Every structure is written in C-alpha cells, then in structure tokens.
Amino acid sequence: MGIFEAILLTVITAATPLVLAAIGELVTERSGVLNLGVEGMMVMGAACAFIATQQTGSPYVGILAGIASGALFSLLFGFLTLTLVANQVATGLALTILGLGVSGMIGESYVGQSGIKLPQIVFPILSDIPFLGPLLFRQDLIFYLSIALVAGVHWFLFRSRAGLKLRSVGDSHSSAHALGINVIRTRYLAVMFGGACAGLAGAQLSLVYTPQWAENMSAGRGWIALALVVFASWRPWRIVAGGYLFGAVSISQLYAQAFGIGIPSQFLSALPYLATIVVLILISHNRRMTLINTPAALGKAFVPDR
C-alpha cells in the first residue's frame, strides 16, 4: 500500500464521524429543530460504546450502545424543547456541557484501557479492485453505514411521503399542523434520529478512530458537524463533500507539519476550517436554492393553539 492510499484511508476515518453526526443533525434541522447538543451526544456515544465493548467483548454491542445512548440523550433534549418548550439554543448548549461531564464521569475507570477495534468487513471480489478496492470495500461497518445513511436520508427526504411531511414541518409548523400532521411527534423522531447518528459517530471515535476512551475525546467534532449542515445548505450529499474535504485538509496538514514545510503550524491547523468554509460558500452561492433548502421554522418553538 502506497503512502497516498494510506493518507486516503486516514482521511476516510477522520471524515466518517463528521458525516455521521452531520447527517443526523441535518434531519433534525430539516424538521425545524436546532439541536446544538451534537458534541454532547457524540461524546456520550463514544463513552457508552467503549464501555459496552469492554464489558461484552463485542464492538457490535458497542455500536448499539453508542446509538442507543445518543438517542436517549437527545430524548432529554426533545422533552425539554418540544414538550416543555424550553429555548432550543440554551438547551442544546446545556446538553453539550452535560454530555461532556457525564461521559467523563462514567468513563473514568476506563481511561487508558486498550479497546477492541471494530473489525473490517471485506467484500470478496470488489476489494481486489486496484486502489479503490482497499479504500472502499475493506472498511468497517460504520463506514458503510455512513454512506448508506446519507443515501437513505436523501431518498427519505426527497422521495418519500414521510420525508415530505418532515420537510413541511420544518418549513411551516403551523401550516403542517393545519394539515393534520403531528408536528411534535415528527420532531421527536427527527431529534432522536439526530441523536442516534451522533451516538454512532461517537462509537466510531472510540471503536475505530482511536480504540480507547479519553475524556472529551470528541474534541469539537460535534461543532464542526453543526457547521457542515449549514454550509451544506441542508442537502445530504453536500455533507459528504464538506466532511471529506475537511477530513482531507486536516490530515494533509498533519503530514505537511510532519514533513516540516516552512509554514506556521497555526496556519496549517486553521486550514481545514478555511478550506471547508470557502468551498461550501462557493457551492451554496445560489441564494434562491439556499433559501428553498433552509428550514424556515428552524429553532422556532411550536405550541398548538388549542
């Protein structure tokens, strides 16, 4: 395997959690809910996935635990913002702080343990394709899931009736209510999907990226995922483009630093953010399309007037 392939493999590993967390948040925001707690749900997912794996010896149980913990944690957010109509921004921030704290506490005794890495699933013939084979068909389950989820979300949002209802709730919840769509239930489901995806992204961190547990190991990836959703103008495949671009530039700049190119390291570290912003601004310059894709009811609380 050449150095180029090795770099690309690390890029995929770095991009997958971003794509996962962002695609979940995209569905949540398309329903009109702004959940800023992605970071918190992600780190909870990482902790629970690692703990479950250590306890049972099966990383697949770990994946389920990560998904479940993210979804449960988002349920708390849903209860506060949808049922009790608390402010979404404040609740989301609180969720992040709570997630970082709780995960640090429950994971304390696991710090420094070496974990079990999620095994690769090798597709027989496809993986023998030169160059692409090892990159795309010699990967772990979570990578395959991430791509399947993006395709599934795209199909769901733009081809299925349920997805149409979800978009309508995000565009105008009072109109959706007037049509007899259950706004609150739709949003609960969307929030929990977002939580499950963030939890899965966390599981990827503690089972694939670095198979161990460290406090605060999500390291701001939840925030990057949030930004990706906005810059991707709420369109699923653009999340992949943005996530992989971010991953590619952040890995390349690490190599660049290692090879000692004479550019200040601070600038190189900032490069992934700059590159992602520039590219995503360029692809979302069509204001009309952006406006049509932006959920108009984003962050607005819904209280039926009964």
Added chain:
Amino acid sequence: MSAEGEPANSPLLAVGQLTKLFGTFAACDGINLDIRPGEIHALLGENGAGKSTLVKMLFGVLAPTSGEIIWQGQAVRINSPSTARKLGIGMVFQHFSLFEALTVAENIALSMNPGVSLSRIAKEASDLSHAYGLPLDPNAHVADLSVGERQRIEIVRALLQNPKLIILDEPTSVLTPQEADRLFETLNKLKAEGRSVLYISHRLEEVQRICDRATVLRHGKVTGACDPRKETPSSLARMMVGSDVAHVSAEGTSAKGAVKLEARHLSASARTPFAVSLKNICLKVHAGEVLAIAGVAGNGQGELFDALSGEYPVANDDVILIADKPVGTRGINARRLMGAGFVPEERHGHAAVSALSLSDNLVLARSQSDRRAFLGGGVLGLIRQDAVKMAAKRISEAMDVRKSGENPPAGSLSGGNLQKFIVGRELDRQPTVLIVNQPTWGVDAGAASRIRQALVDLAKSGSAVLVISQDLDEIFEVATEIAVISEGRLSDIYPASDLSREKIGLLMGGMYGKTGTAETAHAH
C-alpha cells in the same frame, strides 16, 4: 344512514349553539347555522366577528367549547382536519397553509392519501386545475408563485378530495377583479355539481352577486340570516356593524399645489430572491392630492414603500425628491425631518412594537423629528415621559382610539384601534408628505372609514398623500389620482374619475394600453 334518502333541502351541515371560549372571551357564542346541499352560503362579518373561529371549528383546527355539529343528519365530532376531510369538508384558508420551499405537487401531496405517487398527484392536479379554469404548473416552487396562483393551489388541493362542502375564507381579498370573476365561475361550477360552498367575506357586493343565503355574525353572535339578493348593501352593513358606517367624503378637495413628492426613474434591484425589483418608476404627488397605488399583493408595493420612505435608501440621491430636495440616499429620519411621515404595512413588529406601550411607540417613531418636544437632557436624550404621554393622549383622542387603560401596550389594542393610533401618530405632526402602505388591511369598517377620512382631510389641508392599497373600494373612496403597480412597474397616473374597476384590473395584469403613454402626453 346516508344523505341520498333525505329530502333535498335538508341541511348538509347544521351547527347548533356552537360556542368557543378563549379564557372568558367568547369568540363564538351560541352560533346556529345550516348549509343546504348545492348552495353558496355566505358568512358575513367584520374582522373579529368570529368567522374564522367558527370555520376553524368546522374544519377541526379548533375544538369547540360546547354545542353540536350535525353532518348529513348525524352528530359528529370533528377533532382534526383529516376527520373533516374524511367527512367531505374542504377548506381554503385566508392565510394560505402552503409551504414556500416545496413544489405545488408536494404541497398537494401532503394532504392526500399517501398511497398515491407524486407524479400521479402532479398529473391529477394539473388536469383538475385546467378543468376548473385555474391552471397550475405542478412542478413550480410555491415561493415563486403569485398570491392568486397560491390560492389556486389551495382550491385544487381541496377539490382533489372530492368534498361535499368547500369553505373559502376571504378568497377575493388577494385577487384582481378579473381573477375574482374567474373564481366565481369556478364556484358556480361547483354549485352546479351539487357541492355546497361556505363563502366567508366582508365584501357585500360579491356576496350579493354569488351567494344564495347569508348568515351574518357580529361579536361572535348571529345577527341575521337572510337572502342577500333581497337586501341592500346598507341593510347588510347594518347587520354586520350594528350601526351605519360613516361615509368617507372627498368633496371640496383643494386645487393642486406644488409637487411635494416625486420619483424620477426609480429603479431598485430585489434584495432577496423572492422580492420584486422596482423598474423605472416615475410619479409625482402634488399638494392637495391623494395618489393611490393599486395592485395585487407582491407586485413591488413593499419595495416601493421601502425606497420612498428611506427604510432601504437607493443608490442615487436625485431619483426621489421630497419638496424638491433630493433624498434618495438619505435614511428614514432625515426624510422625516423634511416633513414626511410614513405608515408601513405591518402593524405588529414594523409600525409598532407590540410589547411596548403606546407612548414608547410614539417616541420610537418620532424621537428624531420631535427631538425637542420629546427628549431632554441634551446629549443624554432622556425621554420626557410627561410630554410623550400627553402627545399619545392627544393622538388617541383625535383618532378615537379605544383602549384599555391610559397607556396600554400596543399589542393589547385591536387591529383597527392600533392602526388608528399609528396613522394618528403621523397625522399629529401635520406632515407635508404622507406615505401609507395598506392603511386599512384587516381593520374593521368603522376604523377604516375613520382612517380614510383622515387621509382625505390631510390632503385637503394641503399635504401630498400617497396611499398604497390592494382594496379597490378604499382606493375609489380616497384617491384623486390612481396608478397601478404590476411586477415592479408603475402605470401612468390617471385621474380617479377616469378609471373604472375593469380598467384597473387590466392594469393590474400588466396590460398597459399600447398608446397609454401617448394618451397621457396629450392629456397634459
């Protein structure tokens, strides 16, 4: 049990003692109403009479506090819009329940049986819309459509359910006269098919033209049930308002004075993708004139108001002149200081801050133009509460603003009373130029006639008044000159006496006479 076996004139829908309380306030109070098969039934009433509350209960959006709804002889509970649709009730809302970001077909699909594919819905909607004379492109995004086209979506959406009863809430308020005629043809087609229509309106002329029976509401109670064709407009108005409405008198309008407000080839590009750009607008308003700008909503009225008021100044100074001084690049306060006054369209959140008291709202608008009267303390700009409250009281008395308490929050006033206060706030300064956008939108008839009379009186006293309005009745009541705005272009200005409704309707559709410019050139 079915409707077929019953005599033809037994009601399709009967409502008995239907009541809806919001707290202790009865929005609907013991309403009785029956709708027969195959009739167009009018529900008449002022804003706030309880019409919308009543139909929301019939459509399952609101739950009644007490009373009964009988559908085809059986008592029913309609607890959601989908229940209403299953029974055979379709609804076209006044404020459309459409999703701007979705296409026409997607909007329709949302209220349809989920088993039907989107492409089939698109085809059916397109066919049906053409059959009823309401053509629609199913793949267009709603955001790109005119208000009239949006209403068609609502109607087609209701018709696709094959309803027995269709409820239309103020359908013509957003249409040109020609579009309204087309709608009436559609309604007659529906009636001929044996469907019933519940037609909500406060426009007496239409009700008399197309409705078979009418029920009149006032303050949540039924005040009359009649055959509108046998009534006169004034007898219907009395049932609606409870007293005779003062007639606006424009007589004795003073002769034209100097030009006070002028736009010279004003153009402005659209600020947002869904806004309208202004194209080469020329207008002059003389002292003593009321120039009314007619047009269907969304044709650049808001943008024109923004440019003329200075909310969004334009690039060149000399395209807008107030009292012969170029002001195009100046902001709203600079223009106020030159003697202009402005009343924007939206009462809440634009013309007034709902949560603030009337006196605070007064300071917000006039802190610069009446700095000496309202602010003290030199550079500190402390508010002189006593002076401001006195002024607020003066305005309330002059415009007959009815309010609870001395200085209540703006949001606690009814639409009509708040609008009277907002218009009065400008009139109180005796502005030499007044620009008003939709002065009586959603305002009850009494307040509307008060506001219109005030605008006429201001012009008579020698000011130049520009009124932007969608309401043709209002335009003919107040205007001395009329122009029509369509897709950001302004027609020539005609003396009000030279224009008929039909002519205005043609201008609204953007159909200018080819010789229009030449004609006016001769007239001058």
